[in-house]
Every structure is written in structure tokens, then in C-alpha cells.
Amino acid sequence: MLGQYATVVLSAWGVSLAALALLVGLSFARARRVKAQLDAIERQRDGG
């Protein structure tokens, strides 16, 4: 279907989707981590 340019098209799409997945993944991971930190410190403030 892609003919002679298969590697070209697939690598372009691959790079793009990989970069987007990485960006989204890192954003979620950081968001989760920071939320956990905030919850911990708010508990500390309320409890201690």
C-alpha cells in the first residue's frame, strides 16, 4: 500500500507518535508524582 516509500512514511509517523507518547507519558507521570507530594505535605500540615 505504501509502495517504495514505506520506510520513509512509517519512520516519520513512528517518530511523531513516539515523541507524542513520550510527552504525554512524562506529563502524566510528573502530574501524578507532584499530586502525591502535595497530598503528603497537606496531610503533614493538617496532621502535624
Add this chain to the structure above:
Amino acid sequence: MIAVLVRDLRLAVRAGGGFGLGLAFFLIVVVLVPFGIGPDTDTLRPVAPGILWVAALLAALLSLDRIFALDHEDGSLPLIATAPLPGEGLALAKALAHWLTTGLPLSLAAPVLGVLLNLAPGGYLWLFVSLIAGTPALSVIGTFGAALTVGLRRGGLLMSLLVLPLYVPTLIFGAEVTRRGAEGAAVATPLMLLVAITLLSLAALPFATAAVLRVNLR
């Protein structure tokens, strides 16, 4: 007031020796290039305008962190900043001092170094003219970059990262003027654009620099 400052800076630089370093760096880079790309005249001649401009630009870059560094180190920067002299005036004075000790000497030295790269005969005048027209922009842009990173550890590297992209328009037009001069073509268009960029930088950047200094000296 500005005159006092400029004189003050000139003296400081003469004692410190940053003046000669820029020129020496310029020379070294130009000498290095043929070792990298070969001694063949036909190879060197077409790239000479660009190499000379890039080398001059890097030499100007080298001395940028000195603009505020000395004042910052001995603690006089906050004092100078709160003096009656407006921040924009200070920024211009610093840029002028930098240009007088870097841009101007580089412009004068460049035609001599052009010989080493077999610059075509028509190019020498325009190399000089384009550098004279463009290096003030490099100084005033560099002053802005130096103000942004004043006081940061290893700020020099970050400053280069910030300043070099800002240098691109000046470099493009400056090298183009030199190249066209070397080929004997008309230089009016790139020269006008080069001068326009310099004037725009001179008009706008001191305000940005002053704002940055106010932030950094809070």
C-alpha cells in the same frame, strides 16, 4: 553621565585585558579554518565572507560576560543601577563600551585576516562596512543577554545559547553584504536590512535590558 560611565568602562577594560583577547580569538579561529577545510584558494575564497563573519561574531560573544561581571563581582552593580542614570542609558553605555573594545577593533582587523582566507578584492571594503554596521547590534544584543544571566554560575554558556539565535539576522545580512561585495554584485539591499536591524536593536533592546537589570537587582 553616560560619558562618565563609558570612560569608566574603557579604563576597566584596558586594565583587565579583555580587549586583546577578542582580537586574538578572532585571529586564531581564522587561522584554524584552513587547517580544517584545506588550504586550496578555490575552497577558501567562496567561504571567506561567512567564516570571517562567524569568527568575528564568536569573538564578540566571548567578551560579553565581562559586561556586567566585574561590576557584579565587586558589588558595584546595584550602586550603578540606582544612580540617577536611567537603566536604558546604562545599557547603552555598556553596549557602547563593549563595541568600542570589541566590535570596532574586530572590524578593523577583519580585512587583514581576510587576506589569510583569500577574500576576493571587492570584499575587503564591504567586510569592513558590514562589520561596522552589524557589530553594534551584536554588542547591544549581547548586553541584553549578559543582563539576563548576570550572577548565574556558568552563566556564560547559557548566555551564548540565548544570544546566538538572536545574532542570526545580523549574521545573515552581514555575511551577504560581504559576499556580494566580493562577487562585485549590488550590496544595497542586504546592507540596508543590516542597518535596519542594528537600528531596531539599538532602539528597543536597551529598554528590555533595563527591565532585566531591574528584575535581577531586586
Add this chain to the structure above:
Amino acid sequence: MSIWEYANPKKFTETFGRWVPWVYGIAALCLGTGLIWGFFFTPEAENFGSTVKIIYVHVPSAFVAINAWIMMVVTSLVWLIRRHHVSALAARAAAPVGMTMTIIALATGAIWGQPMWGTWWEWDPRLTSFLILFLFYIGYIALWAAIPDPDTAADLTSILCIVGSVFAVLSRYAVLFWNQGLHQGASLSMDARENVADVYWLPLVISMAGFVALFVALVLQRTITEIRVRRIAALSARLHRAEA
């Protein structure tokens, strides 16, 4: 009810925190539709063959890359004028997204160029401008990282963003001038509106909507994260003072 209500970090987090999953959902929907349609159900082009399908990732990423920077300029101005921290944090949040989009645009442009031009890189005016934009993104992010005090960092990066924009525009025209005589006509036109025939247009627009929605989702999520980081710092400082 004015937009400035959302300058309050708490209100921003409460309101937009709920939006984030929905916007991600919209992004996934648009991206899925646009990309699958474009990849499987559009024909090959005359002079490009199947490589024309690269437009579905190249054009949207380039579009977002530039608009991300414009958004950063606007939020930087809002910070400098109205001192809303949320605005400064939004600019900081958007930068890595814009930078990633720029990288995607550059990578896909280069990969596309390989069969078309025969080399992995061409100093085509558009690609070159994106390379310069990439450098501006790196500088902006590096400056945020280098300055310890958050408010000082916000001020300096905002000024850099604005000054950088002026020079980015200047560079765009300088680069056009610089590369005028070399590749006229032979340069790969990346402009969707000029060159893209109707059959490609709709999936392209849907993909672009997907990329934009993804940008919005990411920036909302990341801004909320930055707001939380700031709150953690404030609470930590308060706790330490209480202990001492």
C-alpha cells in the same frame, strides 16, 4: 464572570482539572480519526507517492509549534502586566510541548526530504526557521531552569520570550532572503492551504484539531502541575518556618 477569575490558582485547578481528561479524549478522537483516515484511506500523490501522508503529522505539529510560542508570548505579557502567576506557569508549561512539536516538525520534514531532495537535511527556509525556533525553545527552557527564584525566573523568561519573538520574526525574513536564490520551485511546499488537494484536506484538518486539542490538554495538565509545585514550595517553606 470574567476570564481573570481563573487567574486564581485554586479556581484554575478546580475548573480545568476536570476538563483535562475530556480534552485528552477529544484529542484522541480527532487524532484517531484524522490519522487513520489519512493513513489508510487517502490516495498517493502524483509527485510525492505515499510520502504525502507525512503531511498528517508534519503540518499539524508545525502549526502547533508556532502557535505554542505565540501563546507563550501572550501569557508572558499577561504575567508582566497583571502579575498572575498562573499565566507565567502556563508559559512554562507550554514550552516543552512546543519544543516537542518543533522536533516532530523538523524530524518529519527531514525524513520527508530524504527521498524528495536526496539528503537528510536541506536548508529550506521553512525547516531552517523551525530550527531557529527550536533554539529559542531550548534557550527559554534553559533560562527557567537556571534561575532559582521563581518570580525572577518568570520575569526574565517572559522578557526573553518577547524579545525572542521579535528576532524570530526577523529571522524568518532573513532566512527567506538567505535562501531565495537556491531552491525556488524545488522546495517542498509544506503549506496545506496552497498545495493540498481536497481529498487530503479534511483528514488533515481533523488531525490538526487533534494536535491542537492535545496541546491544550497537555498545557492544562502541566500548568496545574506547576501550580501544585509552587504550592508545595510555599507549604514547605511555611512548615520549615513553623518548625524553626
